[in-house]
Amino acid sequence: MFGPGSQFHALFNDPRWALAMIRATVLEAAHPQIGAALIENSTFVVHPWRRLSNTFMSLRRMFGADEQVRQREAARLNRMHARLRGTDARERPYDAMDPAVRAWVVATMFESAVTMCRLSGEPLDQARMEQLYAEFQAFLATMEGDASHLPPTLDEFWPYYDRVVAEELENTEAMRIILYKLFDHLPAPPLLNGLPALWATGRAVAGPVIGAITVASLPEPFRRRAGLPEIAGVPTLMQGAYLAAGLARFLPEGWIQADTIAEMVTLSPDSDDPRARTISALRDQMKRAGALIRLITPLPAEPEPEPQPAAGGTARRSAEEFFADVLDQTGDGYLDWPDLAAMARELSGRLDLDEPEETRLYDAYADWWRELQTALDADGDGRVSAHEYAAAVPSLAGPALIRVAEVLFDVTDKDGNQRIDADEYRALFRTGFHRDAPGADATYSRSAFVGDFLSFMAGRRRTTAYDPLLAQA
Template structure:
């Protein structure tokens, strides 16, 4: 295998004085782009199963599990998390070196903000190179496993090429390549040791397997169809969980005490074979970007998929109506929870759950506001110093909230504390958040948000009622609308998807 850390070669002869090419740079660049093995997998339907499996193995690492439990919004906003992850991987494995460097810098800034002590006094640091190496290792190993389980194991050359690509990905983040073994045989020894000695049955792992899949919130595409979504989830959720557990290394399943469901291995093989057969579908049906983009469409979207969305939604409503005719009333009542409805006002409790509690732990604290800042920075693709300005504004707002609402002094705000003191929510720090968000959205600095800037933040075109006579969104109007939304009383087709979409 060609190591991506090859040293610079020397040349002799007549053209020795000519500009030299760096073999290491050439080797690294050749591992990215459309011709890479990663790109062939990226639009492979089997990779959906591989990514879920890799996520579970990541969550089983004590540090990663603690970081996920403390900071991640993957339970309440899994579709948003999926979309951002896929966009990041596309940037990192794309052909453009400048885009890759910019995304690597963004990821490093994000990871540098994730450190602390989780449950059981477990310290975690997302910049720990060993932890980052394990994340990359799970993606590589799960990609290899998906091929094996679907009856198409990778040959040695392809496997080595894929491993070199993932090591180059780790190096692009600035980590020393040595944190993953330089050879494939060395990797398997490293992987077996991690599985046998380091992985644990963490809280985050149990949440993913036994809560996330069976309580997965509807993506925007199905947000208005709670009965239909709940029915599909009731069938698919346990299947996904069972398939994922069955695909994990047996030695870890035994150590973690994960259940052995009768027929699970057969079900797992069937799932991977079905995903393999799905590769025969038309290319635009299985392209990851198209599928995720469709799932994230909102009811009032005006993008290129709007017509498709309208058609699918109409058919889904008819299917939902038919399902309701044959579904017991108790099931329908349970499915209606969290449907969003068409009402324009909501209670403070609803706003707390739907918007403020980003991590879904029942409390408002800094990780919730950090998750908001992280999503807004991702949408706007901010660089320094704008990213830090927005994080700082949210941090100041958290200090204001904590001072005003944390009546029992436990360092977080409960739902009851929020509901009791909600009239005092919109203080100076929240106004500052609105102003900074306007500034970083107003890319050209003309003190108005134009159509392009608006779409970057809200992922939709201008609404009819928000623009002035010149078709622009003013600072005062933006701040007013943002504060009105964050007061928690009024639903907003514009601002709700910004922070409350799953």
Template sequence: MTTGPTGTADEQPLLGPQSRFSAFFDDPRWALAMIRATVLEAAHPQIGAALLDNSTFTTHPWRRLRNTFLSMRRMFDADPAVREREAARLNRLHSRMSGADSRGRAYDAMDRQARAWVVATLFESAVTMCRLSGQPLDQDTMEGMYAEYRAYLAALDGDAGELPEELHDFWRYFDTVVENELENTEAARVILYRLFDHLPAPALLKGMPTLWAAGRAVAGPLLGTITVASLPESYRRRAGLPEMPGAQALMQGAYLAAGLGRFLPEGLISAEGIIEVLSLSPGSDDPRARTVAAVRARMKRASALLRLLTPLGGDAGPAPDPAPSPDTGQSRRSAEQFFRQVLDQTGDGHLDWPDLAAMARELATRLDLDEPEETRLYDAFAAWWRELQAALDTDGDGRVSVGEYAAAVPSLAGPALIRVAEVLFDVTDKDGSGAIDADEYRALFRTAFHRDLTTTDGAYGRSAFVGDFLSFMSGRRASTPYDPLLADA
């Protein structure tokens, strides 16, 4: 008796921790394959437009990486209920993304053909990754893995009808999309030529711009060259992507080197652990925080030495944050800094609804919200956007420029922002106790509960929470908990 797209009663489930796909999560080659798949996704006009308008992948790539990895883990969880809940969350997220590209073509993140292409790029890049690293998959393994990817699509869409049933038909489908639908989109160009060259430092390396810029100056162009060389030749030719001399050999060598990871002891490489360490917030009470602090101290010394020996020209990274005020221990940002670091989540130089939606999305993801709490949070941010637009959009173009924002130097703590703070408090206070305890605090901020607790219950009350949120959002003060949540990469 069959059990649906996730497997049969007598067979191992297609989705779960024992699937072939799950085995790639901690494979070093998967990092290269994911970059390649992302470019192929971004080259699809609908997906590329949705990425440009709604995604924070250029300004907050490490946050996006962590959330994507967490989502994929959930989609391959052993518990079907976890998979179903994550699929529902992804569908709610995508249902809020629609619009038109620069040529007036409509896009919708719920488009079934576009979603099928995302899954297709993941499967094809996994197969290509194995081939390029000298470990090509045999036919049976490929067919089994293709069934897993179709099950993944079925979990999202209800069925996998947009992908061919048989593997031999898939290759014809893939080549047809590459030949007839992919374009040299702006999103693809951003990933290949801007993201790597201007990749912001993760939390672990924040405050060491010289050291980060030195490593990025070498790694960025290499990653771009390797990715371009690994793309289908027909797409490279049509998109006019230049291929550097020796790029194919470099690409092959990179995949072969990454493939050597199979000789390492099992469990030595944990993608989830690496991402978590890179994203550790200052002051986190994670046991690994002390080790990270020691590493940061050594890296800062290396960065200072490098700056003395080989001063770098050009962009070494964002300017350091202002010094803390002796009165408050917090630092103030200029209006332009606050706009760039906090408000402009998508990095397009303007404030509009996708920026505030990105804030709501990150908060909902951190707190793992279900309905109706998720919609309450989005609705509160939508009301705040309407308030901001009415007050700051002086030229009536439907968005707020950094000039309009800086010229007004507004106080953002209007009724709508207060409502955002109140809703955020309510959804963070999961037990409905009327106060946020240490566990609830960590769920939102992933940092230690550093408040000066003089009350008997050691909790974070509504008025204090709302006041701190408003101080951050309207007073433009740097904040130990809120910066890693809304400002860091």
């Protein structure tokens, strides 16, 4: 069911999988419970590349051959989903642990994989389709303990799928953002931050095309009920896109690895990973080519990229920038508990924390939220606006934030020797020590770690360690 030899393993590195996952995400977001959870808790608007990398990492763990890794990841996902519950704008409850909702997520991945093969002219035969369905049932059973909320057979799956599409899906805000806003405003991945004009040009062309292709691939009954536009010629474009993406599977083995591509896209420019240096060199060549083109043709000048600190250095950012880049993780213009929970979730995932360390980190962030709410929520609406934050010009280094720093040090210091060594540092920051970051013994002391964390969070300083962790997309 899992690992090499499975149907999913063969599809995971197929370039068509990217189009299929966009489609599956839209169908997930159209479910009212999932749409509400995404709007209120997800970082997909502000930090899409981080979300992409984490999703690929989770899928790789869940469908890998190592049973222990799979069970550990399932437990982590269950703890994460257990924290995602509330009510939507229409006062309807949502719960990410609802078995029927989780079954729908798995159903969209399976159906989108089948659809991607059909649209690209290589439909799955009955045996392969049944095998793939059994694998997704096993995936759900790993998290739920059983797969009873998915139909037991493939023949029973299709009526179930059609019923949910016809009766339960809605034109949700989360679905509209993914289709029409996410790609139009998608920030550059970290390694392309220095090429704003090139990225903006490519995004302006690709964003609407990807959105139109995704809409055309959705089930027709849902398109009609949701009022999604049908544009002449797009179905042909959609099929061409799937066919073109499918041709990449004939490249030599190892050239297309989904998880490797996701990691490369999200690498920080100052990372010491050899792949980052290679792509940074390519980016420099593209900059030179762009400068030559601007000399020849009277194109508008590229906007100046924001200042970046030298290795180990710092640069100031305004209160407004800090609020948008760091505090407002969900991108709704306010600071509230889901934003700080998103920070705890990202840190827990990076460090692969188990209980009770994960709960300690969440509890520390919850205490910090209560402290912030007391100090900054001037109008008492239960959240902190950008104006409230900027007007107060607060010093955030209170006791609760210091506690967050202390707990983060403890969970990063895996061996408990009160020093963070090179391997522990890399687990958190995904890069090695900068020359002037650690002490003379090439480790990071508790006081230095806590001081740097507080300097970033309270002093609003850009740093080469924490910006890729909490600020970059």
